[in-house]
Amino acid sequence: MAEISSDNGRKFTIPIGPQHPALKEPGHFEFVVDGEVIQEASVKLGYAHRGIEKIVEDRNYTQAMYILERVCGICSHVHASALAMGAEQLAGVEAPPRARAIRTLVYELERIHSHLLWLGVAAHEAGFEALFMYSWRDRETIMDILEEISGSRVHYSVNAIGGVRIDISAESAQNILKAVDFLEERSKHYLNVVSSDRVFLQRSRGIGVMSPEEGNRWGVVGPVARASGIKRDVRVDAPYAAYDIFPVTMITASEGDLEARFTVRVRELLESTRLVREVVKNLPEGELTTKVKRKIPPAETVVRIEAPRGELMYYMKSNGTDQPERIHGRTPTIPNMASVLHLTIGHQLADAPMILAGIDPCFSCNDRAVVLKSQSHSDLWSWDQLRQYGIDRYHGRT
């Protein structure tokens, strides 16, 4: 940091966050710039820590599912279904085929709305307001569909332990097919825009290039990895729900720049519309739920799900009661965040918000407490200890 305050006075630090128009959620980035070029980058996370992992330890599995659904306001279904699938694995039961297909359907509907949302946000970071407004307008179609089938636009609460809570009626199926037809057409248009608009390409082509080797070293996941040519998609690698019956074609690109991240996500929109159509047309008949005992025997499991932003992993441990012993989640933003810090260096300040938006960050999802060095003898903290730690930290802040 001595360099920053050196006498030439050319370098200084630009703070982005905790509150900044480029960030939709609180996070703190510091870019050391020389003129307009970024020399160093650092990030501080944790402004939206909510202690969700601790909260669910005091709830039963069904309550925990509704709490976990609130981890993310965009990809709520992946979190809730992760808990439902984990609980089913721990209890040794399997959801019926129709329930698994409906989960898959909602995964893909959610991916469509998440990617459209991202497309708008990323375009907004680049100052392409027209694309922002259009993609969000089209996103309303999918929000209406989600509301129609589940009753809610954001937290659809589709899951139940052992199955799903909702059924797809024939009428809804027709509406879904109509909506994806419209969205497919729009996605083709957006693909054309993000890969041929010359002014927009000036801001995305060759910016933030990440090679597959770098991507593997930083452990990136999801569309960011696939845009760098890394074949990594849980839906293909380890099919869950009904992805074994309805296989996914993995979308990859080799360029690894922002343009590739745009095209990969928009092509995933097309793939998702195809998949939605297939699932709706071939929905298996049968029950919606299997009976699961309220008390789940002691066991451990790991659930992996391909969230719209990449691999989502949940570790779950049961203790024979109706409450989980421990639930830990790792959301895709954490592994992707490291790539932002590396990729922004050497780029213009104007590119930084776009590179950041390129990984589709979700700060509230990834903010959780990690104790690297235990301060007490026990690794397990009680509520009172946690609370006291929070109070001490608050008073001791500078």
Next chain:
Amino acid sequence: MDVLRQLLIIAIFPGGIFMLLIGLVYAWINGKLIARLQNRVGPRWFQPFADMLKLITKEEIVPEGTNKLLFELLPIVALAGPMTAALYVPMAGLRPSSSFQGDLIVTIYLLSLMTLCTGFAGANTRDRFSTIGATRALTQLFSYEAPFLLALLGPAIVAGTWQISEIITTNQGLWLVVTQPISFVIAIIGLMGKLEMHPFDAPEAKTEIVAGALTEYSGRGLALFKVGHYVELVIGLTLVAALFLGGLANPLMFLLKTLGLLLGISFLEALMTRLRIDQTVGLWWRYGSVLALLQLVILVIWSTLVS
């Protein structure tokens, strides 16, 4: 009687109240057009008025470490510049209320005052976003100013005078956009650069540097800067329409031509992605200046050959 007339000119028409009102109306039209192009509903007709009223009634906070006099003076100068320029352009299709040899250059200078004030205002506050915004604003000023001036010289060369009223009388009915398309395009895009309109809004890019040079301004200062922008928009449109689109014969022609230009500008604004500051500078120096010079050379050779 003469004093009264002067006062009327300054306070009511074409300076003063008239400019404020038409500036706000044009700002609304611009906002509404962009909103409709982006498939939004857009603001209601009184929205700019309400915004300004709100800003004026708000408390103005002078941040620590700034020169208080400069902080309060700069917005006033920024508004006064374009307001003064209103006297030299054929506002509402009427003859300019004041005129002298060389007022074209003075008008262009007065229009630049806004950017200069924005830059100084940013440099005056110690805020980091303001400093970056100020640097960008001044960098941008140096890139579009020369091509913009060269573009407006075209009609002046055709008329053989530097006086706006003379140029308009001489070129009455001549649609110079047909013979000088390059100058016209550069003048329009230069105007967008001057006003920091969308593709050229790197100096106030909100996803990078919050509000650029004006980040620390609130209340009255911000209102004055904003109104200054709106007034400058109207004057720039009037100037370009008068010089390139066959003059402004009457108020109806004024409205038609300036609103037509505004529609074009709104289209460009809605279509474009924000350019990085290096891209803006590159665009102007690599293409803008060269093309403007080319047009000028063609003009000079042509007029020499003809005479």
